[in-house]
Amino acid sequence: MSEPLTCDVVVVGAGMTGAACALYAARAGLDVTVVDRGPVAGGTTGAGEGNLLVSDKEPGPELRLALLSLRLWADLAQELGREVEYEPKGGLVVAANPETLDALGTFADAQRAAGVTADPVPAGRLHDLEPLLAPGLAGGVHYPQDAQVMPALAAAHLLRASGARLLAGREVTRVLHTPEGTVRGVRTDRGDLHAPAVVNAAGTWGGELAARAGVSLPVLPRRGFVLVTEPLPPRIRHKVYAADYVADVASDSAALQTSPVVEGTAAGPVLIGASRERVGFDRSLSLPAVRALAAGATRLFPFLSGVRAVRTYAGFRPYLPDHLPAIGPDPRMPGLFHACGHEGAGIGLAPGTGLLIAQALTGHPPGLDLTPFRPDRFPPTAQEAEQ
DSSP states (O other), rough: OOOSSSSOOOOOOOHHHHHHHHHHHHHHHHEEEEESSSOOOOOTTTOOEEEOOOOTOOOTTTHHHHHHHHHHHHHHHHHGGGGOBBBOOOOEEEESSHHHHHHHHHHHHHHHHHTTOOOEEEEHHHHHHHHHTTTTTTTEEEEEEEEEOOOOHHHHHHHHHTTOEEEOOOEEEEEEEESSOOOEEEEETTTTEOOOOOOEGGGGHHHHHHHTTTOOOOOOEEHHHHHHOOOOOOOOOOOOETHHHHHHOOOOSSSOEEEEEEOOOOOSEEEEEEEEEEEBOOOOOOHHHHHHHHHHHHHHHHHGGSOEEEEEEEEEEEEEETOOOOOOOOOOOOOOEEEEGGGGGHHHHHHHHHHHHHHHHHHHOOOSOOOGTTOOOSSOOOOHHHO
């Protein structure tokens, strides 16, 4: 006698990507249960800045996913209202010298050819966009499509809008499957959930969940710190960052890298990033990282040298070696789907990811080519190779 199904799909992870997967799967007519060992947005989502960016993405599959997601974010913001603190404020990337500006201009030219709005800003016009910027910068590029949300609020509202069951405080210890290797649900520390499909939206722990399904996915944590200032009147109009941020995002280095990223929030505090380093799940405070963030921010906006930083927090970006997420069905285990490994872009890429997962779950043609995001694209581990 067959076991009764608890639902059509179990989504593991109640961060932004899991919430988006639940929303679009439910809107496709599926009965969805979301499971997380912690609270909603308790992992990477809750430690993010809420960036929805095209400015830092070169032409290719990630940029196509970002453009799709930005369109979906605009629709979601209109639907959900002001609760998610959606701000289509645009981004401004600045260059310190002519050589960096030339490289930024070449990068922007390629982005424009791929559908991004990227407007060159000469040095004499930078202060029209950001009056408090430091003098002496060589120029920049304005990206009006860049936006921001408050990530924890947005994830919570997407989950609520999905109508999915939320089972917080339950850890998935195993992905259940038939003797033939087809998914039949998950085992948690509080009982089994039966379903013909499981979505791995576990973020930085996506590799661990994949291992509990018996497949490999080389997700690694990449730590970053954010400095938060005291609340201020609106002074910074855009997301502003130095051009070398793009190179840091694409780097494979495990060492500490910092590049100044500064933006205001609807609530008043200014958020200052960005740092990257691979140190496992070590949450201890790194004074070199925090000092570098403060120094970079004051180079961009000298007025910040007189502003108090009230706190700092760390988060872990889910990093995959080729800097692309894993999205779609896993051919190694029918019924297992992955939606993780977005590194620092998961907030922005979540709606597009959720829509693509829903299309895959329901057998509809995907809105984007999923080949670059295949979960099995990485070399097999030694254990897999022996099997």
